Each structure stands twice: as C-alpha cells, then as structure tokens.
Amino acid sequence: MSQPTQQNELLAEREALPPTPAAGVEDVIEAKGLSQGQIVRKRFFGHTGALVGLVAFFAILLLAFTSVGWGPIPGWWRYSHVDVTPLVNDGAPTMSLAPLQFGEHPFGQDRIGRDLFAMTMRGAQQSITVMLIIGLIAGLIGVVVGSLAGYFRGWVEAVLMRLTDVVIIIPALLLAAVMSQLAGRRDSGSWFASFAADNGVVVLGVFLGFVVWVGLARLVRGEFLTLREREFVDAARISGASNLRIIFKHILPNAVGVVIVNVTLTMSAAILLETALSYLGVGVKAPDTSLGLLISQNQEAFSTRPWLFWWPGLFIVLICLSINFIGDGLRDAFDPRQKKFNAKKAKARVSRR
Structure with a gap:
C-alpha cells in the first residue's frame, strides 16, 4: 500500500505546481499586443552584445567625422591629417592615464611631425565610407540576384548563377590594380580619371x-529554394499575388x-x-x-615607434567587432526562429516549483 500512496503524493504535488507554458508560447505571451516593429526593437535592445556594438560603432563614427571634419564641415581637432608640426616628446603619445591628460598629440606623431590622431580619424572616415558603400x-x-534565381528557377537561375560564377573567378586584386592605375592618370583626360582623382x-x-556580392547571392538563393515550397507561398499564389510581391513581401x-548576418559580415x-x-x-593613395x-606606411616602425602601428590596427578591430555584434543582434531580432535562452526566467520557473 505504500507505493500507491507515494504515487498519489507525487501527483498531488505536480497538480499544485503552476502550469509551465509550452515551448514558444512564452514568447507569444510576451509579444501580445505589440506591433512587428516593437517586437524587433524589444529583441534588439535586449541583446547585450548588439547594444555594446552599437554604442561602440556610433562612438567611433561620431569621433571620426566630428574631430577632423568631413568635406566642407570643419572639425574640432586643431590639426588635419596633412599638417606637419615640430616633434613633441620625440613623437611619442602625449596622452597619459595618471594623471589623465591628452596633451598636444595624444596618439603621437610620425617621423615628419604629422599628428597620428588626425590621420587615424581620417583613416577611420575612409574605411567606414568604403564599408557602408560596399554593404549597400x-x-x-x-x-x-539570389531571390530571382531561387524563386524562378529554370533559365533565369542558370543565367544568374553562371554570371555569379564568372564574377567569383575574377581576381579582385587584379581589377583593383587596373582601376588604381586608371584613376592615377590625372592627365589622361578621361572622365573616370578626373572623377576618381577627387x-x-x-x-x-x-x-x-x-x-x-556573390556569396550573399548564393546564400539568398538557397533560402529561397527552401521557402518557395512553403504553404504561405502557395496561399499567396492562390490569392492572386504577383511574383514580385511574393518575393519581396512574403519570402x-x-x-x-x-x-542581415551576411551583409554585416560582408561589411566587416x-x-x-x-x-x-x-x-x-592599390587602394587609397x-x-x-x-x-x-x-x-602599410608604418610597418617598418613597429619595433621603434609601435604606436604608429597599434592605433590604426585597434580601430580596424573595433569597427569590425562592433559591426559583427550589431549583425548578430539584428539576426536575433528579425528572425522569429531565433530564441535566446534567458537564465533569469529559467531560475524563476525552477524556484516556483
């Protein structure tokens, strides 16, 4: 008689526990009454890494474009990337932490007296500009290309994928060298040379x-090949939706x-x-x-003047990491299949039991 008694006690304890929502139901309950934009914002701002990356990127963006100016807009820093001044502290950085001070040249100077802070900020401007243009x-x-190839299949897919294969095999370095040579001929009289010079x-x-763009096109094509067979696409076709509407509004x-993930990876x-x-x-000259x-210009000074190498390298790493973190947060925010484990909520459910 003892075994049935223990089973009854366990059943009574289980019935006394609060009901645990099924997998995925908790997110639906939390998102109830919110629009799609509000859900995306809530998920994004709940991602710690994305917030850190966003703050870091905008701090670099603000510092780079306001310090030395951009185009006709002047900056607040006293030097530009081409100003030559007498060496201070033998070109070493004048910034210190104890006591906290920046000095005349916080990042130091190169051999001829140009301010490294101004050059680094100008370099960050150029790198961020190239990154945004490439990403767009x-x-x-x-x-x-990927959506059209994955949705229409047939001869459309064959033509677009063969075009992608042609672009893949073209060495970017060789084309960049040719473009650099054409852009460097200022006196050639061509419109490309005059435009590229400025x-x-x-x-x-x-x-x-x-x-x-070829890597992204292949990945988007693979996603479309999977999604075009789903029921919601068939329902859109039956309702009379056009192909472009199905592609850009449904799939x-x-x-x-x-x-988003691959665009941010491409940008970094x-x-x-x-x-x-x-x-x-063969890039910026x-x-x-x-x-x-x-x-490139300061690689030989790595052992004697390491600050000339470390500051540009540090900003490259910071920009790349911040973009990757932002992309990770956007992926979690936009993709409904991504579910982040919340340790606090898990502990709360265990404690209630």
Whole structure:
C-alpha cells in the first residue's frame, strides 16, 4: 500500500505546481499586443552584445567625422591629417592615464611631425565610407540576384548563377590594380580619371561592391529554394499575388536573418579588404589616407615607434567587432526562429516549483 500512496503524493504535488507554458508560447505571451516593429526593437535592445556594438560603432563614427571634419564641415581637432608640426616628446603619445591628460598629440606623431590622431580619424572616415558603400551595393545586388534565381528557377537561375560564377573567378586584386592605375592618370583626360582623382574612396567602394556580392547571392538563393515550397507561398499564389510581391513581401522577410548576418559580415570583411588593398598600394593613395595605408606606411616602425602601428590596427578591430555584434543582434531580432535562452526566467520557473 505504500507505493500507491507515494504515487498519489507525487501527483498531488505536480497538480499544485503552476502550469509551465509550452515551448514558444512564452514568447507569444510576451509579444501580445505589440506591433512587428516593437517586437524587433524589444529583441534588439535586449541583446547585450548588439547594444555594446552599437554604442561602440556610433562612438567611433561620431569621433571620426566630428574631430577632423568631413568635406566642407570643419572639425574640432586643431590639426588635419596633412599638417606637419615640430616633434613633441620625440613623437611619442602625449596622452597619459595618471594623471589623465591628452596633451598636444595624444596618439603621437610620425617621423615628419604629422599628428597620428588626425590621420587615424581620417583613416577611420575612409574605411567606414568604403564599408557602408560596399554593404549597400553588395547587399542590394546579392539579394536581387539570389531571390530571382531561387524563386524562378529554370533559365533565369542558370543565367544568374553562371554570371555569379564568372564574377567569383575574377581576381579582385587584379581589377583593383587596373582601376588604381586608371584613376592615377590625372592627365589622361578621361572622365573616370578626373572623377576618381577627387573621389577615390567612392570609386573603390563602388568597385568592391560590384565584386563581393556573390556569396550573399548564393546564400539568398538557397533560402529561397527552401521557402518557395512553403504553404504561405502557395496561399499567396492562390490569392492572386504577383511574383514580385511574393518575393519581396512574403519570402524575403522570412530570409531576413540570413541577409542581415551576411551583409554585416560582408561589411566587416570590406574593411579588411580595403586594408589589404591599401596595404598593397592599390587602394587609397597619399596624400589621402586610410587605416590600411597607415599600417602599410608604418610597418617598418613597429619595433621603434609601435604606436604608429597599434592605433590604426585597434580601430580596424573595433569597427569590425562592433559591426559583427550589431549583425548578430539584428539576426536575433528579425528572425522569429531565433530564441535566446534567458537564465533569469529559467531560475524563476525552477524556484516556483
């Protein structure tokens, strides 16, 4: 008689526990009464890494574009990236933490007396500009090509994928070298040379954007091949929706997680690509500067004047990490299939038992 008694006691204890929501029901309850935009914002601002990346990126963006100015807008820093001044403290950084002070040249100076803080901020401007242009162009082309190829299949897919294969095998470095040589001929009289001489960063960003979209196109095509067979797509076809509406209103929002993650990865890789091209001498050219060009120019001073190398490298790492964190948070916010484990809520449910 003891065993049935114990079973009855266990059943009584289980009935006394509060009901535990099924998997996925808790998120639905929390999102009840919220619009899609409010749900996305709530998920994004609940992502700690995304917030840290967002704050870091906007801090770098604000510092870079306000300190040395941008275009006709003047900056608050006293030097520009081309000003040459007498060496202070033998070119070493004048910034110190104890006591806290910045001094005349907080990041130091190069051999001829140019302020490294101004050069680093100018380089960050150029790198961020290239990154945004590449992300916009590559994201747009990759999404359009991948969605059309994955949805229509047949000859449309064959033509677009063969075009993608052709772009993949073209070496970006070789094309960048050719573009750099054409842009460097200021006296050639061509419109491209005259435009590139004054807008070298824009030309570099547009060129790279038309080269690096192929990976995103293949991933979007794979997502569309899966999503085009779902029931909601069949329902949209039956209701009379056009192909473009099905692609951009029904399928693409469900693939937005893949798109956002890969666009942000492309943007962070774009900085490294621009750095590599400038390091090899086919990217941004003097008298302008970029983070990659600063590393290239100061690589020989790594053992004697390491601050000339570390500051541009630090900003490259910070920009890339912040973009990746932002992309991770956007993926979790837009993709309904992503569910983040909440340790506090799990502990609360265990304690209630």
